[in-house]
Amino acid sequence: MRRQPFSLLDVLAxxxxxxxxxxxxxxxxGRMPLIGDExxxxxxxxxxxxxxxxxxxxxxxxxxxxxxxxxxxxVGIRWLNAALGAGLAALAFDLAxxxxxxxxxxxxxxxxxxxxxxxxxxxxxxxxxxxPDALLLFLLLLNLGLFWRMAEQQPEPSWPxxxxxxxxxxxxxxxxxxxxxxxxxxxxxxLRYHRxxxxxxxxxxxxxxxxxxxxxxxxxNAGHGxxxxxxQLSHAVGGVGGGLDPLRNARHxxxxxxWPVVLATxxxxxxxxxxxxxxxxxxxxxxxxxxxxxPADSPRSLLPGALLLLILAARRLAxxxxxxxxxxxxxxxxxVLATALYGAGTVLRLAGRAEHPxxxxxxxxxGDVRRDSAGWRDLGAALAGEPTPLFSVDxxxxxxxxxxxxxxxxxxxGQYRLWGFPQSDxxxxxxxxxxxxxxxxxxxxxxxxxxSGPDPLIAESDGVRQTLHVWRAAGRRWTDQEMADALDFLxxxxxxxx
Numbered sequence: 172m173r174r175q176p177f178s179l180l181d182v183l184a185x186x187x188x189x190x191x192x193x194x195x196x197x198x199x200x201g202r203m204p205l206i207g208d209e210x211x212x213x214x215x216x217x218x219x220x221x222x223x224x225x226x227x228x229x230x231x232x233x234x235x236x237x238x239x240x241x242x243x244x245x246v247g248i249r250w251l252n253a254a255l256g257a258g259l260a261a262l263a264f265d266l267a268x269x270x271x272x273x274x275x276x277x278x279x280x281x282x283x284x285x286x287x288x289x290x291x292x293x294x295x296x297x298x299x300x301x302x303p304d305a306l307l308l309f310l311l312l313l314n315l316g317l318f319w320r321m322a323e324q325q326p327e328p329s330w331p332x333x334x335x336x337x338x339x340x341x342x343x344x345x346x347x348x349x350x351x352x353x354x355x356x357x358x359x360x361x362l363r364y365h366r367x368x369x370x371x372x373x374x375x376x377x378x379x380x381x382x383x384x385x386x387x388x389x390x391x392n393a394g395h396g397x398x399x400x401x402x403q404l405s406h407a408v409g410g411v412g413g414g415l416d417p418l419r420n421a422r423h424x425x426x427x428x429x430w431p432v433v434l435a436t437x438x439x440x441x442x443x444x445x446x447x448x449x450x451x452x453x454x455x456x457x458x459x460x461x462x463x464x465x466p467a468d469s470p471r472s473l474l475p476g477a478l479l480l481l482i483l484a485a486r487r488l489a490x491x492x493x494x495x496x497x498x499x500x501x502x503x504x505x506x507v508l509a510t511a512l513y514g515a516g517t518v519l520r521l522a523g524r525a526e527h528p529x530x531x532x533x534x535x536x537x538g539d540v541r542r543d544s545a546g547w548r549d550l551g552a553a554l555a556g557e558p559t560p561l562f563s564v565d566x567x568x569x570x571x572x573x574x575x576x577x578x579x580x581x582x583x584x585g586q587y588r589l590w591g592f593p594q595s596d597x598x599x600x601x602x603x604x605x606x607x608x609x610x611x612x613x614x615x616x617x618x619x620x621x622x623s624g625p626d627p628l629i630a631e632s633d634g635v636r637q638t639l640h641v642w643r644a645a646g647r648r649w650t651d652q653e654m655a656d657a658l659d660f661l662x663x664x665x666x667x668x669x
Contacts, residue, residue, distance in 0.1 A: 177277070177278065178278075181278045181281075181282070184278075184282055185260075185261070185264055185281070185282065185285060188260050188264075188282065188285045188286055188289050189257060189258075189260055189261055189285075189289070191260075191289050191290070192256070192257040192258075192259070192260040192285075192288070192289035192290075193253075193254070193257040195289065195290065195295055195298075195514060195515075195518050196253040196254075196256050196257050196295060196298040196299055197250070197253055197257075198518065198522060199521070199522035199523070200245075200246050200249050200250065200253060200299060201244065201245040201246035201249070202521075202522060202523060203245075203521065203540070203541075203544045203633075204245065204544045204545075204546075204547040204548050204571070204575070204632075205245055205248065205544065205547065205570075205571060205574055205575075206300055206540055206543040206544045206571075207543050207566075207567030207568060207570060207571055208300070208301070208302055208567070208570075209248060209249070209300055209301045209302075209570075210570030210571040210573065210574045210575075211567070211569070211570035211586075212230045212231060212234055212301055212302075212303075212570075213234055213238075213248055213301075213570060213574060214570050214573060214574075215228070215230065215231035215234070216231045216232075216234035216235040216238065218590065219231065219235065220391060221387035221388070221390055221391040222345075222387055222388045222390075222391035222392065222399055223391075223399065223586055224395075224398055224399055224402060224584070224585040224586035224589060225399070225402070225403075225585075225586065226303050226346070226347055226348070226399075227344065227345040227346060227347070227348070227387065227388050227399075228345055228387060228391075229303060229306050229307075229342065229345040229346040229347075230301065230302070230303040230306060230346070232345075233251060233252060233255075233301070233306050234248055234251075234252075234301060236251060237249070237250055237251035237252065237301075248301060249299065249300070249301055252298065252300075252301045252305050252306070253298050253299060253305075255298075255305045255306055255309040256294060256295070256297065256298020256299070256305040256308075256309075257289075257298065258309055259288045259289075259294060259298075259305075259308055259309060259312065259478075260285040260286075260288045260289040261285065262288075262309065262312035262313055262316065263281075263284040263285050263287070263288035263312065263478070263481075263482050263485075264281035264282065264284060264285040265281070265312075265316050266284065266312060266315060266316055266319075266447075266451075266482050267280040267281045267283065267284030267285075267482045267485045267486050267489070268280050268281035268284075269316065269319055269447055270319070270445050270446070270447035270448075276489055276490045279488075279489035279490075280485050280486045280488075280489035280490065281485075283485040283488060283489055283503055283507065284481070284482045284485035284486075286507050286510075286511070287432075287435060287481050287485065287506070287507065287510055288478065288481070288482075289514075290507075290510050290511040290513075290514035290515070291428075291429075291431075291432050291481070291510055291513075291514060292428075292429045292432070292510075292513045292514050292516075292517040292533060292534040292536075293427060293428050293429065293432060293470075293471070293474060293477075293534055293536065294308075294474070294478070295514050295517050295518060295534075296471075296517065296534060296536045296537070296540065297471065297474065299518075299521060300540060302471065303346050303347050304347070304471060304474055306346050307343070307346040307347050307349070307350065307475065308474060308475060308478060310339055310342050310343040310346060310350075311343060311350070311353060311475055312478070313339050314336060314339040314340050314343055315357075315450070315454070315479075317332060317335050317336035317339060318336060318357060318450075319447060319450075320332050320336075321333060321336055321368065321374060321377065322365045322368060322446075325367060326367065326370075326371070327371050327372070327373050328368075328371060328373050328374060328377070329373075330373060333373040333374060333376060333377035334376075334377065334380065336377045336381070337376065337377035337378065337379070337380030337381045338380060338381075339381075340354065340377075340378075340380070340381030340384060341380060341381050341382075341383055341384025342384060343381075343384070344381070344384035344385050344388065345384055345387060345388065348400075348403050349458060349472065349475060352457065352458060352461070353454065353457075353458060353475065354381075356453055356454050356457045356458075357450075357454070359453075360449075360450050360453060360454075364446060364449070364450075395589060398585060398589070402585060406467055415464070415465070415466045416466075416468070417463060417464060419468060420462075420463050420464075420465070420468050420470075421463065423468060423470045423535070424463065424470040424473055426470075426534070426535035427470035427471065427473075427534055427535050427536050428470060428473065428477060428534070429510070429513040429533075429534050430509075431506055431509035431510040431513055432477065432481065432510060432513075433477075434506065435480075435481045435484045435485075435506050435510070436455070436459075436476075436477045436480040436481050436484065437480075437484075438484035438487060438488065438502070438506075439451070439452070439455060439479075439480030439481060439482070439483035439484035439487065440452070440456075440480065441487070447486075448483060448486060448487075451479050451480070451482060451483040451486075452480070452483060454476070454479050455476045455477070455479035455480035455483060456476065456480075457476070458475045458476030458479065459473050459475075459476025459477060459480070460476070462476070470536075471536070484506075485503075487499075488502060488503040488506075489503075512529060512532050513532045513533060513534065515529050515532075516529040516530050516531060516532035516533040517532075517533040517534050517537055519533075520533050520537050520541075521537060521540065521541075523633055525633075525634070541633060541635050542635055542637075543567065544632075545630070545631065545632045545633065545635035545636065545637045546629075546630030546631055546632050546635070546636070546637035547571045547575050547630075547637070548575060548630075548632075549630035549632075550571075550575065550628060550630045550637060550639060551571070551572065551574065551575020551576040551577075552575070552576075553628055553630075554572065554575075554576040554578070554599065554601070554628070554641075555575075555576045555577055555578065557576070557578065557599045557643075558597075559595060559597045559598050559599045559643070560578065560579045560580070560581065560592070560593035560595050560598055560599070561573070561576060561578055561579070561580040561581070561598070561599050561600075561601060562580070562581050562582065562592075562598050562599070562600045562601065562654070562658065563580060563581070563582045563601050563602070564582070564600065564601070564602035564603075564606060564611060564658050564660055564663070565582070565602060565603050565605060565660055566582050566583070566584040566660055568582075568601065568603065569581060569582035569584070569587065572601060579593045581593065582658075582660075583654075583655035583656070583658055583659040583660065587655075588651075588652075588655055591651065592651045592654065592655075595647070596645060596646055596647045597643070597644065597645040597646075597647070598619075598643075598644050598647065599641060599642070599643055599644075600615060600624075600641070600642040600643075600644055600658070601628075601639050601640070601641055601642075602625075602639065602640050603637075603638065603639060603640070604638055604640070605660075605664065606660070606663045606664060606667060607667065608625045608640045610663060610666065610667065611625075611640070611642070611658070611663070612624075612625065612642065614657045614658060614663075615642055615644050617648075617657070618644075618647065618648050618649040618653065618654060618657055619644035619645060619646050619647055619648065619649075620645060620646025620647075620648065621644070621645045621646050622642055622643070622644045622645075623642065623643045623644075624640070624641055624642035624643060625640035625641060625642050626640070626641045626642075627639070627640060627641075628640075628641050
């Protein structure tokens with residue numbers, strides 16, 4: 172398909188959006204301490220493996236490379252993830268402009284998608300803090316763009332395109348398990364709409380290269396009783412401490428994604444007008460719907476489907492039917508402005524500018540991040556002098572304890588059990604206030620000969636107070652398994668609920 176080239180003005184506009192995307196992700200990047208997930212994945216990077224209990228190993232490889240180039244500080248851990256998050260704007264531009272031969276439609280669709288990807292609040296959160304999601308989204312958009320190029324290059328895709336597709340798919344399989352659902356839907360699209368690829372040797376070679384990416388996960392799971400796959404299945408079906416509630420899921424999605432992003436994704440729904448639209452719609456719905464219907468209630472997991480539908484919305488708004496042209500311009504302008512305002516408010520709040528009027532416009536994820544990260548630099552320093560290993564009752568805090576105290580730390584979560592606990596008869600046990608201290612003290616009394624505490628340890632940052640309860644326990648009677656079972660957070664929490 173012959174396409175008119177973009178003008179210099181188009182290129183400069185995209186460069187400006189990329190600069191904006193980078194600025195929103197890099198400004199004050201190291202201001203906040205590591206959140207629990209980041210510190211946990213940092214521990215992964217210190218213990219290289221083919222996969223881990225929660226996810227494949229992609230995020231560990233990302234942090235390993237990021238810290239090798241940028242150091243072990245907060246910015247060193249985060250900078251490469253932020254760069255990938257900023258790169259989503261360029262990939263969104265490419266996908267939104269694909270399949271249009273007119274430069275005007277391509278420009279409008281691409282720049283609109285890039286603007287939304289650059290400023291959307293939930294994408295800023297996963298771009299500023301190291302979850303597996305920025306890597307997943309980057310590789311997913313890259314792989315989908317390469318798939319379209321393969322489908323267009325008839326009768327045989329070029330070797331560079333085929334190998335790039337297979338390599339990006341292999342890497343994608345090592346990010347999150349939702350990538351497997353993406354690959355399954357992509358295969359369904361091939362079987363239904365792109366059958367000529369089934370006669371292409373290069374396409375088969377690309378698929379074989381991609382499937383090699385499954386080996387690390389399969390080898391690790393086979394050697395660990397399929398622990399990771401079993402955990403993900405139970406998590407998706409049963410959630411953690413709650414049942415299926417689609418209305419709750421939708422409400423949390425509205426607050427986390429923010430209403431401009433939700434409305435933009437809803438505009439992506441509708442009858443597809445091209446093969447590109449059809450693949451965006453199928454993939455977007457297939458990746459989003461299971462999350463909305465899962466008891467796990469994880470709005471961050473909606474991002475792959477939401478981003479694809481957001482790109483589809485940009486394509487629709489850029490090329491409406493004649494009676495809808497003026498409303499489409501108004502809608503596109505309003506969506507970009509509203510998305511940018513919520514994105515700016517999210518970044519201002521994370522950068523410590525709570526007094527700024529825009530800071531009131533933000534994703535609900537900001538509050539969770541602030542509560543999770545508050546005070547850990549001071550708390551870790553206060554615990555650094557403890558002569559014993561640390562045990563965190565709360566799963567998410569163990570990585571932060573290890574990172575900021577510089578001491579070995581454990582918790583009863585599955586990955587820590589696989590790593591094994593430090594061997595010592597004396598422990599420092601730490602908990603936040605989710606579980607009553609009296610209940611933890613009762614458990615410790617059964618497993619240790621001598622227990623002192625709890626002593627409160629309090630730190631405050633950015634107006635958020637973090638309180639830890641600290642026990643010092645000696646003369647351990649428990650085995651590692653007994654200790655993990657007795658101090659398992661979910662078991663204790665369920666006992667509190669009863």
